[in-house]
Amino acid sequence: MNEYDSNRIFDLAKKINYQKTESIGEADCYVLNTCHIREKATEKVYHDIGRVKKEFKNRKKPIVVVTGCVAQAEGEVLLKKEKYIDAVIGPQSYHKFNNTLIKLEKNTKKINFTEFDVADKFDNLNIIKNSDSNISTFITIQEGCDKFCKFCVVPYTRGPEYSRPVKEILEECRVVVGNGAREITLLGQNVNAYNFEGKKLSNLIYEISKINELKRIRYTTSHPVDFSQDLINIYNQTEKLMPLIHLPVQSGSNKVLRNMNRKHTIEEYLNLVDILKKINSSIKFSSDFIIGYPGETDKDFKDTLNLLKKVQFINSYSFIFSPRPGTPAFKMSQIDHNTSKKRLLIFQKTAEEIKIKYRKSLFGKKLRVLFENRSGKSNQFFGRDEHSNSVIAESDFNLKGEIKNVQIINGNHNTLFGEVNSKIGQNNHAA
Ligand code: SAM
Numbered sequence: 001m002n003e004y005d006s007n008r009i010f011d012l013a014k015k016i017n018y019q020k021t022e023s024i025g026e027a028d029c030y031v032l033n034t035c036h037i038r039e040k041a042t043e044k045v046y047h048d049i050g051r052v053k054k055e056f057k058n059r060k061k062p063i064v065v066v067t068g069c070v071a072q073a074e075g076e077v078l079l080k081k082e083k084y085i086d087a088v089i090g091p092q093s094y095h096k097f098n099n100t101l102i103k104l105e106k107n108t109k110k111i112n113f114t115e116f117d118v119a120d121k122f123d124n125l126n127i128i129k130n131s132d133s134n135i136s137t138f139i140t141i142q143e144g145c146d147k148f149c150k151f152c153v154v155p156y157t158r159g160p161e162y163s164r165p166v167k168e169i170l171e172e173c174r175v176v177v178g179n180g181a182r183e184i185t186l187l188g189q190n191v192n193a194y195n196f197e198g199k200k201l202s203n204l205i206y207e208i209s210k211i212n213e214l215k216r217i218r219y220t221t222s223h224p225v226d227f228s229q230d231l232i233n234i235y236n237q238t239e240k241l242m243p244l245i246h247l248p249v250q251s252g253s254n255k256v257l258r259n260m261n262r263k264h265t266i267e268e269y270l271n272l273v274d275i276l277k278k279i280n281s282s283i284k285f286s287s288d289f290i291i292g293y294p295g296e297t298d299k300d301f302k303d304t305l306n307l308l309k310k311v312q313f314i315n316s317y318s319f320i321f322s323p324r325p326g327t328p329a330f331k332m333s334q335i336d337h338n339t340s341k342k343r344l345l346i347f348q349k350t351a352e353e354i355k356i357k358y359r360k361s362l363f364g365k366k367l368r369v370l371f372e373n374r375s376g377k378s379n380q381f382f383g384r385d386e387h388s389n390s391v392i393a394e395s396d397f398n399l400k401g402e403i404k405n406v407q408i409i410n411g412n413h414n415t416l417f418g419e420v421n422s423k424i425g426q427n428n429h430a431a
């Protein structure tokens, strides 16, 4: 979501004649878009600002703006502690970005925008055309969260659940498809809680799938509790919806899930996995895990390992529990950090073995790959298969934006290598 937000902040700034620069030393304005989900986020801000300071030593300083969830959570403290920062703008106030810059250009004092007027934000951002021209792109459809998992800062930094109007989202989808997008990932902290005047995520996916040139739809991140029957059914109704579901489970222990306030049991989670596999046998799962949550015993951790093995997640993102100030879990009695570290290593080793086995099973198979861009070498193209695996294939013809059958020959840790099967028209010759 920060990637989407950063692009939209840039779309805004373009309106008042700012351009992107690759070199810090050239910048008139430095925007640091931050994430607050785990600790060290604030230290990273001070560290990054230190780099800018060094770069501009003995020169006129650039305008420095901190945006994102660190700005939201710690804005006032940041402004007091680091005088080099000129403004903090929380995620629901990005539409005030240009006015902030204009004021700062005139040397106005420090600015703090951290209100939660999310409807106002999207109303204002809608006027600015999304200029993203990537083959695979993101569109935020939902923000905030009402779930209040005990470890998570999102309800405090992104605010309550808000769903953008269907019409607005469809319009933005058409714009990015017009720019060249062939795959859209719909974003939300709790994307399957999307509900605009009774229209749910399934309705939205169905409407978006009618855009002709759009080939693929994905969404992230969904909560198991909000996986309603209509969303399950849509996997049978449009082939454009890709069969990889990111479905964070956090822990394999019912006791830990209860302590986290996750609102479902492992049995319910596994049942959902089964139902989804039955409706579409090519569906695979990825997940997030928190290791070393307060109260996690060896037995709880074993349950998590068992779940990992049972579902055979093709990607598992695991993190040691990070106590976030202001959340209920912050005050809970923490488990020994070394124990957490050991468990994380065991978890990641097992997850890796599952991933390697899965990736090896793809060797010799034919995968449908949407090519996104040219890779390092001139005749190599990078794309992703339906389960988001990275694939590189050689071609004398320009594959960007095309879906091709690729015969997988081999692969390494991150990438599969293959050969394109079908013949490609001469008019696509690589430029
Ligand atoms: N809404 C999604 C859900 O309910 O699963 C997750 C969104 S959250 C922004 C992304 C991931 O960050 C979570 O799935 C969780 O694994 C991780 N996370 C959040 N807070 C954390 C914390 N305090 N410590 C460690 N990991 C955390």
Ligand code: SF4
Pocket: 145, 146, 147, 148, 149, 152, 153, 154, 155, 189, 190, 223
């Ligand atoms: Fe955070 Fe997701 Fe829980 Fe919401 S549902 S509080 S975003 S982990």
